[in-house]
Amino acid sequence: MNSNINWFKKIADQWHIYREPIIPSFGEVALMKKVMRTGARVLVLGATPRYRDLGHELKCEVVACDMNLEMLVSTSRLMKYSYKSAAETWVIANWLETPLKTNYFDYILGDFVISNIPLNLRSQFYLEIKRLLKKDGLFITRHIMLDHNLKASAVVTHYADQKDPNICEFQFAMQSVVWNKKLKQFDLRSVRQIIKQMIRKQALSNRRKYKILYQRFIADYPFEKTWFQDAEINEEKKLKKYFQITAKKHASDHRLSYLCPVYFLKKK
Amino acid sequence: MSKETFAEPWKDYAKRWQKYYRPPGRPSQSAIAEYRRHLRTAKRGLKRKPRVLIFGSTPELRDVAYEEKYEVTFIDLNLEMILAMTSIMKHKNPNEIVVRGNWCDLPFQDHYFDAAMGDVVLSNVPGNLQDRFLKEIVRVLKNSGYFISKIEVVPKDFPFEDYEVVLNKFKKVPADFYQDRSCMSIELLVYLHNLTFNYKKKLIDLSLIVRGLNKYFKKDHFVHPDKKLNVLLNDMWQMWQPMKKTWSVSWEVEVEKQIKRYFKILNKKVLADCYFRCNDQCFPIWLMQVK
Numbered sequence: 001m002n003s004n005i006n007w008f009k010k011i012a013d014q015w016h017i018y019r020e021p022i023i024p025s026f027g028e029v030a031l032m033k034k035v036m037r038t039g040a041r042v043l044v045l046g047a048t049p050r051y052r053d054l055g056h057e058l059k060c061e062v063v064a065c066d067m068n069l070e071m072l073v074s075t076s077r078l079m080k081y082s083y084k085s086a087a088e089t090w091v092i093a094n095w096l097e098t099p100l101k102t103n104y105f106d107y108i109l110g111d112f113v114i115s116n117i118p119l120n121l122r123s124q125f126y127l128e129i130k131r132l133l134k135k136d137g138l139f140i141t142r143h144i145m146l147d148h149n150l151k152a153s154a155v156v157t158h159y160a161d162q163k164d165p166n167i168c169e170f171q172f173a174m175q176s177v178v179w180n181k182k183l184k185q186f187d188l189r190s191v192r193q194i195i196k197q198m199i200r201k202q203a204l205s206n207r208r209k210y211k212i213l214y215q216r217f218i219a220d221y222p223f224e225k226t227w228f229q230d231a232e233i234n235e236e237k238k239l240k241k242y243f244q245i246t247a248k249k250h251a252s253d254h255r256l257s258y259l260c261p262v263y264f265l266k267k268k
Numbered sequence: 269m270s271k272e273t274f275a276e277p278w279k280d281y282a283k284r285w286q287k288y289y290r291p292p293g294r295p296s297q298s299a300i301a302e303y304r305r306h307l308r309t310a311k312r313g314l315k316r317k318p319r320v321l322i323f324g325s326t327p328e329l330r331d332v333a334y335e336e337k338y339e340v341t342f343i344d345l346n347l348e349m350i351l352a353m354t355s356i357m358k359h360k361n362p363n364e365i366v367v368r369g370n371w372c373d374l375p376f377q378d379h380y381f382d383a384a385m386g387d388v389v390l391s392n393v394p395g396n397l398q399d400r401f402l403k404e405i406v407r408v409l410k411n412s413g414y415f416i417s418k419i420e421v422v423p424k425d426f427p428f429e430d431y432e433v434v435l436n437k438f439k440k441v442p443a444d445f446y447q448d449r450s451c452m453s454i455e456l457l458v459y460l461h462n463l464t465f466n467y468k469k470k471l472i473d474l475s476l477i478v479r480g481l482n483k484y485f486k487k488d489h490f491v492h493p494d495k496k497l498n499v500l501l502n503d504m505w506q507m508w509q510p511m512k513k514t515w516s517v518s519w520e521v522e523v524e525k526q527i528k529r530y531f532k533i534l535n536k537k538v539l540a541d542c543y544f545r546c547n548d549q550c551f552p553i554w555l556m557q558v559k
Contacts, residue, residue, distance in 0.1 A: 069351075069366060086347075090366075091366070091369075091375065092364075092365060092366035093365040093366075093367075098365075099380050099381075101378075
């Protein structure tokens with residue numbers, strides 16, 4: 001996980017440019033809000049401003065646990081209730097082994113947190129979540145799904161054709177395309193190569209829009225980061241070993257919500 | 269007393285800490301050696317990596333715990349202190365667990381740490397919360413875990429003299445005694461702040477120093493006819509302005525009684541960091557073990 005630390009620092013600097021589906025939509029946050037009660041104890045894995053805002057909106061005790069301090073500092077400015085961030089407890093620690101209280105939290109919120117954990121460490125991660133959650137607590141997390149029907153050329157062309165493409169959406173769609181089934185991971189660096197190849201294949205007059213897409217992609221995503229992801233069926237099988245999936249919901253306020261369901265997990 | 273005069277001032281002190289803050293306010297070399305010795309005691313016999321919880325961001329403590337191969341967790345209420353102190357660490361410890369949180373409501377699991385330590389931490393907790401703070405330390409420490417800390421006390425024979433008498437004493441201190449003049453200015457602060465000790469409230473209040481030295485204080489600086497004292501008073505002001513800081517301190521015997529409700533006192537050592545022995549006696553380092 002340490003190899004990804006630079007990624008976190010870079011992402012902290014440019015968090016403000018992210019849009020859905022990279023960040024949770026208001027629809028997704030609303031799904032979470034429906035099941036949460038006020039005055040509860042909430043642990044946010046990561047620094048996601050909208051989750052921390054949700055905690056404050058519900059007058060909860062908010063603890064945020066991230067791998068680096070910069071992430072929490074810079075994302076605090078983007079919160080609706082940024083003035084309340086001073087009241088949060090911040091913990092800079094590895095999610096796999098935190099010193100936090102046992103059976104303490106009513107809700108643990110995560111945003112694509114599972115895909116940050118290498119597959120061989122997933123059991124350790126799930127056990128730690130179980131340790132931190134109260135008996136009836138819920139682990140609520142958005143999780144990445146892959147659409148194997150998406151084709152690289154179609155996705156690239158779709159977004160290159162748009163006047164003002166949503167680069168966050170483009171990145172998200174490309175995850176399915178660049179997923180390595182054998183290694184069970186994806187790395188968006190290869191997207192650069194895919195767009196470059198597409199540019200070469202185009203007639204000279206048609207290249208400009210692909211070049212623009214390429215420039216915007218590398219500006220928004222200058223990272224080297226690996227995500228760990230198994231097929232949906234295997235991901236759920238592993239989850240079910242530790243949790244009961246009480247619900248799996250999709251919001252409807254962004255185009256790729258079908259690729260980021262919100263899981264509501266109760267510990268077994 | 270609220271957090272405004274106990275914890276909040278550190279946000280501002282963070283900017284000036286490295287330039288002006290000296291022992292006994294921060295650990296001297298001899299204090300570090302003492303902390304190291306006690307950390308070695310605390311990890312004796314352990315087969316796994318020992319865990320220490322550090323109260324505050326004090327870089328010297330985090331460095332010594334790292335050197336002693338502890339898993340280091342530290343907790344500070346002020347982000348400003350965390351950032352400023354981390355930037356002056358000797359070692360960059362990638363595995364250090366940083367927590368911005370409340371000392372009196374620790375977010376940690378029960379019996380997790382082998383040792384807890386802090387440099388002059390108890391007096392930074394308001395008096396009405398000190399028992400809660402000590403109970404929390406006991407909760408997070410292993411059953412026979414250690415609490416290692418410099419704890420500020422008021423010795424029963426501390427010379428409570430007139431401000432002018434104290435200033436005259438400092439006038440006579442040989443100039444070459446101190447490595448740098450910040451050491452002398454913090455010692456002046458320590459001496460003077462004890463003169464503000466209110467036994468009933470168990471409080472030391474810096475604003476009373478300004479009142480006591482009113483005739484030398486002009487709006488935002490001191491003007492003293494003696495050149496040496498003028499420099500010292502203004503260095504003190506530079507560090508501690510606007511002098512709205514309080515500490516909750518008591519007579520040594522009372523602090524000991526309070527500590528003994530939760531810990532066995534295994535060792536208490538007065539160091540020799542200061543020119544005036546009475547200042548050293550206010551800051552012994554204690555080694556305590558959960559009862």
